[in-house]
Every structure is written in C-alpha cells, then in structure tokens.
Amino acid sequence: MLEITDLRADIDGKPILDGLTLTVGAGEVHAIMGPNGAGKSTLGYVLAGRAGYEVTGGSVTLGGVDLLALDAHERAAAGLFLGLQYPVEIPGVSNLTFLRTALNAQRRARGEAEASGAEFMRLARAEAEGFGLSLDMLKRPVNVGFSGGEKKRNEMVQMAVLGPRVAVLDETDSGLDIDALRVVADGINRGRSPARATLLITHYQRLLDYVVPDRVHVLVAGRIVRSGGPELARELEASGYALDQAA
Amino acid sequence: MTALPTRRDEAWRYSDLAAVERAWPLAPAATLAIGPGEHATRTIVQDGGNATAVDALDVTIAAGGSLTLHILAMGGDFGRVAVDVTLGDGARFDLGGVILGRGDAVREIVTTVRHAAPNATSRQVIRTVVDDRATGSYLGKVAVARHAQKSDAVQSIKALLLARGATANAKPELEIFADDVKCAHGATVGELDANALFYLASRGIAPAEAKALLTEAFITDALAGAPELAERAIAWLRA
Ligand SMILES: Nc1ncnc2c1ncn2[C@@H]1O[C@H](COP(=O)(O)OP(=O)(O)OP(=O)(O)O)[C@@H](O)[C@H]1O
Numbered sequence: 001m002l003e004i005t006d007l008r009a010d011i012d013g014k015p016i017l018d019g020l021t022l023t024v025g026a027g028e029v030h031a032i033m034g035p036n037g038a039g040k041s042t043l044g045y046v047l048a049g050r051a052g053y054e055v056t057g058g059s060v061t062l063g064g065v066d067l068l069a070l071d072a073h074e075r076a077a078a079g080l081f082l083g084l085q086y087p088v089e090i091p092g093v094s095n096l097t098f099l100r101t102a103l104n105a106q107r108r109a110r111g112e113a114e115a116s117g118a119e120f121m122r123l124a125r126a127e128a129e130g131f132g133l134s135l136d137m138l139k140r141p142v143n144v145g146f147s148g149g150e151k152k153r154n155e156m157v158q159m160a161v162l163g164p165r166v167a168v169l170d171e172t173d174s175g176l177d178i179d180a181l182r183v184v185a186d187g188i189n190r191g192r193s194p195a196r197a198t199l200l201i202t203h204y205q206r207l208l209d210y211v212v213p214d215r216v217h218v219l220v221a222g223r224i225v226r227s228g229g230p231e232l233a234r235e236l237e238a239s240g241y242a243l244d245q246a247a
Numbered sequence: 248m249t250a251l252p253t254r255r256d257e258a259w260r261y262s263d264l265a266a267v268e269r270a271w272p273l274a275p276a277a278t279l280a281i282g283p284g285e286h287a288t289r290t291i292v293q294d295g296g297n298a299t300a301v302d303a304l305d306v307t308i309a310a311g312g313s314l315t316l317h318i319l320a321m322g323g324d325f326g327r328v329a330v331d332v333t334l335g336d337g338a339r340f341d342l343g344g345v346i347l348g349r350g351d352a353v354r355e356i357v358t359t360v361r362h363a364a365p366n367a368t369s370r371q372v373i374r375t376v377v378d379d380r381a382t383g384s385y386l387g388k389v390a391v392a393r394h395a396q397k398s399d400a401v402q403s404i405k406a407l408l409l410a411r412g413a414t415a416n417a418k419p420e421l422e423i424f425a426d427d428v429k430c431a432h433g434a435t436v437g438e439l440d441a442n443a444l445f446y447l448a449s450r451g452i453a454p455a456e457a458k459a460l461l462t463e464a465f466i467t468d469a470l471a472g473a474p475e476l477a478e479r480a481i482a483w484l485r486a
C-alpha cells in the first residue's frame with residue numbers, strides 16, 4: 001500500500017533523510033522507532049508534502065500512485081493521513097468546520113458525493129465520542145485550549161472521520177494518559193483492515209503492547225538500519241539505540 | 248476641516264492626499280448624539296467602486312449611554328472612515344472595524360475617543376487584511392481628560408498581509424491626563440500561519456480554501472455581533 005524507496009530529503013540544503021526504504025502492505029501495522037533527531041517526523045512531513053522539505057531522490061507510492069508528484073492536499077485525497085506530533089491550533093476555525101471542509105474537499109477530489117450536514121454530524125459525533133471528546137469540544141476552534149492529550153485524541157477523530165488508506169501517526173501516543181492510550185490503541189486496531197496500512201512513529205513499547213505491529217523498524221540518521229518483528233521493540237527498550245548508532 | 252490636510256497632519260499621515268484633493272471640499276462630519284442611558288448600534292460600510300470615499304462621524308454619548316459601531320472599509324481607491332467619539336460619565340463605546348484592500352487601494356480607519364468624564368469604557372477591535380499593493384491603516388487616539396478617573400480603554404489591532412507588496416499601518420496613541428485609568432493596546436502585523444496552512448492542506452483542503460478559512464477566522468473578532476457585515480466581508484474575501 002505504501003512503498004518508500006531510497007528516499008532522500010534535505011532541509012535548507014542539509015540532508016535529513018538519507019536513502020530510506022520501507023514498504024507497508026495493506027492491512028499491516030509497522031512501527032518506526034529511533035533516537036531524537038533521527039528524521040522520523042521529517043519522514044512524515046516529506047510524505048505529507050510539507051513546504052521546505054526538498055526531496056532529492058527516491059520515490060514514494062501509495063496504492064501505486066506517485067505521491068511525490070502531488071500537492072499536499074492532493075495526497076490527502078489520495079488517502080494519506082499524517083497525525084502530527086504537535087497538532088496545530090487554529091483560532092477562529094471550529095473543529096467541525098475544519099473537518100467537514102476537509103472531508104468534502106477529499107470527496108470532491110475523488111469524484112464522490114459530498115457528505116450532507118446530517119451525515120457529517122452523525123459521523124463526527126460518533127467518532128468524537130469514541131475517542132472521548134464531546135461534541136461541544138468539536139464546536140470550539142481547532143485545538144485551541146485543548147490539553148496535550150486532547151489534541152492527540154483530536155488527531156484520531158480526524159483520522160477516523162477521514163478514513164485514510166495510509167495512516168502515519170507521529171507520536172500520537174505521547175502525552176496520553178493510560179486510559180486514552182487504550183482508546184487510541186483500540187482506534188488504531190479498529191482501522192486495521194485490508195483497506196489500510198498504518199505506520200506508527202513511537203518512542204514507547206507501551207503503545208505496542210496494545211497495537212502489536214507486524215514489523216518494527218529502527219530509523220537512525222535518516223535511514224532504516226534494522227527491522228524485525230514485535231520483539232525488536234522490547235529489545236530496544238532494554239538496550240537502547242547505542243548499537244544502531246555505532247553501526 | 249477648512250484647509251487641505253498635509254502629510255504633517257497626524258491623522259492624515261497615511262492618506263492618499265491626491266485623492267483627498269480631488270474630492271475636496273469634503274462633506275462635513277455627520278453627527279450622532281446618544282442620550283443618557285440610551286443604547287444604540289450603527290454600521291458604516293464603504294463598498295463602492297472606483298471613487299474616493301470619505302465618511303466622518305462625530306458622536307457624543309451621554310452618561311450611561313452606549314454605542315456599538317461596526318465599520319467595514321472595503322470600497323474606494325481611497326477610503327477613509329474618521330470617527331470622533333466623546334464619552335460622558337459611565338458611557339461605553341464598542342468599535343469593531345475591518346479594513347479589506349487589494350489592488351492599489353488605500354483604506355483607513357481613524358478614531359479619536361475622548362474619555363471626557365469618569366468611568367467610561369471604550370473597546371476597539373480592528374482587523375486589516377491587505378493583498379497585492381494595498382495599504383490599510385488604523386490611527387486611533389484615546390484621550391483621557393484630567394478628571395476622567397476609572398477610564399477603561401482597550402485597542403486590539405491586528406493586520407494580515409497576504410502579499411509582499413501590501414502595507415499595514417497601526418498607530419494607537421494614548422493621551423492620558425488622569426492617573427487612575429486602565430488603558431491597553433496591542434498591535435500585530437503578520438502573515439498567514441504556515442503551520443496552519445500545512446495542517447489544513449494535510450487534511451485535504453486546497454490552498455485557496457485554506458487561505459479563505461484562515462482569513463475569515465482572522466476578521467471574526469471584529470464583526471462578532473454583525474453577521475450581515477461578516478457575510479459581506481467574507482463574500483469580498485472569496486471574490
Ligand atoms: N526546519 C528545520 N530546519 C533545520 N533543521 C531541521 C528542521 N526540522 C528538522 N530539522 C532537523 O532534522 C533532524 C530530524 O528532525 P526530526 O524532527 O525529523 O526528528 P525526529 O526523529 O522526529 O525526532 P524526535 O524523536 O525528537 O521527534 C533534526 O536534526 C532536526 O534538528
């Protein structure tokens with residue numbers, strides 16, 4: 001579903017991704033772990049098409065579509081979702097407006113019928129409740145005044161409403177209380193189907209106790225240096241990244 | 248005003264003086280008197296075509312009275328709205344003003360708020376959005392008389408530049424002769440938030456729509472309570 005081949009990217013002429021190769025198949029969940037500054041968030045931004053990240057080599061396809069040829073908003077319509085490590089506050093724009101505008105923009109781009117007001121509200125209400133946010137919170141401006149954990153839940157609500165084919169979740173588990181972690185993990189597990197590939201960027205084994213990944217990758221200095229099964233995450237928790245960084 | 252203003256006249260420093268000269272002589276200021284304990288709302292909208300538009304309004308608000316004024320300045324190659332308000336004891340003045348400009352338009356809101364008696368309150372919220380080479384200016388003088396204790400005046404001024412060549416001027420000015428007063432002002436000039444634009448794009452919202460959403464959000468503070476004006480402003484922004 002998501003195929004990244006020898007991806008290279010610069011920020012301000014400085015190489016951050018240095019030949020990264022990774023394939024996540026339909027229905028699979030992969031985890032990416034790695035030291036601070038390794039390039040994990042950069043990978044998410046490059047996939048999502050954020051300005052300021054220059055791709056200098058390699059390719060990325062989503063369901064066979066050349067992702068790098070598309071603008072950021074077109075990538076979303078093609079089925080990519082990036083849950084941000086630091087969700088952005090948007091004063092003056094309500095979550096509901098934001099989400100409905102996004103959903104319908106994606107549907108229009110795909111040639112699908114837009115969601116009616118009633119259909120959208122049913123969907124938003126159900127998903128908000130599923131992730132422990134009230135409808136009242138969705139009426140407030142995007143992430144403004146939300147706690148760290150509430151912002152992460154809100155990312156999950158957005159993911160659930162938008163229904164992406166590829167979800168990249170950048171430290172969505174950081175800042176969550178124990179109950180919220182379960183709720184978010186359940187949400188990820190619910191989305192686990194042949195229609196979706198999921199890439200979890202995380203620092204903690206905790207999340208992977210609930211969402212058992214098919215594969216775990218270690219990202220160091222802009223490339224994948226080691227991959228393994230779920231046991232690799234536990235091993236890293238014990239030993240750290242020293243070996244991988246020395247290599 | 249009997250003589251043509253010059254650049255040295257503080258209240259005209261950002262004006263298009265050539266346009267003023269062509270429109271000379273200007274019509275005298277309209278007047279509005281709010282009686283004791285009376286509450287009024289007014290709007291001033293400039294949305295004409297090519298002409299010069301100059302509106303001036305002199306207001307007195309008697310003790311305990313209030314005026315809520317909304318200004319939408321989005322017309323005229325040169326557009327100017329000048330408001331002079333004198334507040335009585337315990338009176339209140341609320342202003343929500345929006346300046347919108349594109350092309351080469353020069354538009355301004357110029358206010359003088361005189362706290363002439365104690366206990367009066369004034370609130371001014373001004374939002375400016377300028378694109379292309381347009382100029383949007385706000386000059387706001389708050390004058391608190393010697394005996395006008397417990398005066399409470401706030402000016403919130405924000406401008407959004409949608410293009411490199413656009414200009415926004417913000418000039419709040421305080422002239423305070425009383426000692427027991429609360430006067431605050433904040434002025435910011437900025438561009439659309441790149442992080443917010445990316446966030447919207449990452450959810451599938453195209454750049455033009457994202458820009459429109461953020462710009463509309465930017466002006467809402469000033470036009471809360473004036474939905475009709477907000478609608479007109481949004482129509483302009485999306486045109
Ligand atoms: N805008 C930027 N300008 C310059 N350098 C940047 C910029 N953004 C990121 N970097 C650098 O790129 C490298 C990778 O950053 P990135 O945020 O991808 O790391 P990360 O693996 O997500 O780390 P963490 O675990 O701390 O979230 C870091 O060295 C960082 O300083």
Ligand SMILES: [Mg+2]
Pocket residue numbers: 040041042085170
């Ligand atoms: Mg990161």
